[in-house]
Amino acid sequence: MIFVTGGAGFIGSNFILDWLAQAAAEPVLNIDKLTYAGNPYNLEAVAGDARYAFVQADICDETAIATLLSRYRPRAIVHLAAESHVDRSIHSPDEFIRTNVNGTFNLLNRALHYWSTLPGPEQADFRFLHVSTDEVYGSLEPQSPPFSEDAPYTPNSLYSASKAASDHLVRAYHQTYGLPTLTTNCSNNYGPYHFPEKLIPLVIANALAGNPLPIYGDGMQIRDWLYVTDHCTALRTILAHGATGETYNIGGGNEQTNLHVVHTLCDILDELAARAQGSYRDLITFVKDRPGHDRRYAIDSGKLERTLGWQPAESFQSGIRKTVQWYLANGEWVRQVRSGAYLNWLRQQYGDHPPGALI
Ligand code: NAD
Ligand code: DAU
Numbered sequence: 001m002i003f004v005t006g007g008a009g010f011i012g013s014n015f016i017l018d019w020l021a022q023a024a025a026e027p028v029l030n031i032d033k034l035t036y037a038g039n040p041y042n043l044e045a046v047a048g049d050a051r052y053a054f055v056q057a058d059i060c061d062e063t064a065i066a067t068l069l070s071r072y073r074p075r076a077i078v079h080l081a082a083e084s085h086v087d088r089s090i091h092s093p094d095e096f097i098r099t100n101v102n103g104t105f106n107l108l109n110r111a112l113h114y115w116s117t118l119p120g121p122e123q124a125d126f127r128f129l130h131v132s133t134d135e136v137y138g139s140l141e142p143q144s145p146p147f148s149e150d151a152p153y154t155p156n157s158l159y160s161a162s163k164a165a166s167d168h169l170v171r172a173y174h175q176t177y178g179l180p181t182l183t184t185n186c187s188n189n190y191g192p193y194h195f196p197e198k199l200i201p202l203v204i205a206n207a208l209a210g211n212p213l214p215i216y217g218d219g220m221q222i223r224d225w226l227y228v229t230d231h232c233t234a235l236r237t238i239l240a241h242g243a244t245g246e247t248y249n250i251g252g253g254n255e256q257t258n259l260h261v262v263h264t265l266c267d268i269l270d271e272l273a274a275r276a277q278g279s280y281r282d283l284i285t286f287v288k289d290r291p292g293h294d295r296r297y298a299i300d301s302g303k304l305e306r307t308l309g310w311q312p313a314e315s316f317q318s319g320i321r322k323t324v325q326w327y328l329a330n331g332e333w334v335r336q337v338r339s340g341a342y343l344n345w346l347r348q349q350y351g352d353h354p355p356g357a358l359i
């Protein structure tokens with residue numbers, strides 16, 4: 001089997017659903033602490049699948065992680081668990097250091113102990129796939145080429161600094177102990193199950209509720225958007241064929257200003273769910289900028305494309321339309337997540353055992 005940490009979050013849920021959709025997929029154990037961002041209900045579709053199991057645990061918990069490793073003997077760990085929201089890292093960085101740095105350290109440390117006891121062939125097959133971000137490279141000037149794997153680390157937020165630290169730990173475990181690691185640095189994802197504190201789902205949810213659409217600063221910051229299932233495909237490819245000790249950048253080749261993204265969302269909503277009067281664009285409100293706000297990110301995925309043959313399947317136009325359609329069809333998910341009501345619902349429906357929970 002494989003372990004997935006943070007599997008109840010946005011990318012983790014999509015990764016597990018995508019993984020189990022492959023007929024020959026190995027079973028998955030989803031290890032998630034269930035912070036505010038973790039919703040095991042995202043995985044209800046696979047709750048009855050014998051290949052899926054869930055355990056609520058903190059990646060910082062040495063005993064829990066050591067016990068799970070020796071009991072289930074995974075072939076790989078796909079490490080997604082993290083505190084992931086830049087704005088939250090500005091207000092309360094502690095949890096980012098604890099989970100992203102100390103949690104990754106604990107996971108690496110426990111994985112090394114486990115890996116070193118494996119017989120030769122299992123040791124050779126084992127992989128630790130660390131999922132990281134393009135934000136570790138800092139901010140690009142308008143004319144600079146996109147970030148390659150050789151770009152220097154210059155993180156500017158507490159979030160990106162904590163992710164950079166975790167990337168360095170992963171590198172050191174490979175260089176020093178030979179742990180077979182893989183690191184990925186991906187650009188901004190979007191798609192189903194995206195927590196509505198991040199730009200795209202926040203704008204869709206606010207627009208449908210008739211609330212202001214907050215744009216930080218002048219809205220001309222640039223992000224490189226990748227549809228989440230394309231990220232999942234890249235992770236599967238790298239896990240299967242990536243060279244250990246290597247880093248792979250993953251991006252969508254879709255550089256857009258925030259204002260353009262928000263205009264696009266408003267235009268699709270005007271077409272699919274028109275307001276009684278006016279356009280959703282009327283709700284756009286410029287607000288105070290994010291401190292230390294990175295101006296531009298862009299990723300060069302050339303290495304992944306050339307060496308492992310990966311290509312994104314979705315364009316920005318197709319992916320953003322699918323995303324709006326998903327949120328229109330899943331208004332109840334947004335309402336439950338925003339109000340926290342899903343926590344009550346889960347308890348009522350499953351008691352202490354969320355979908356797939358190991359008892
Ligand atoms: P998310 O915030 O939606 O989900 C994070 C998950 O981790 C949640 O389910 C949460 O409960 C869990 N978690 C948090 N702390 C934990 C702990 N101490 N122990 C166990 N579980 C814990 O995040 P996401 O957007 O799905 O991102 C997943 C990973 O991908 C992160 O490592 C992030 O840095 C990276 N990443 C995200 C993006 C993006 O655009 N969202 C892009 C590139 C890389
Ligand atoms: O680049 C990858 C990163 O992308 C991931 O590592 C992070 O986990 C993920 O959260 C994301 O970080 P960003 O800060 O780029 O995403 P966010 O959705 O928070 O913001 C996208 C852009 O939109 C950013 O320039 C800030 C801006 N913004 C965001 C919000 C929430 C607004 O203008 N208004 C908003 O209300």
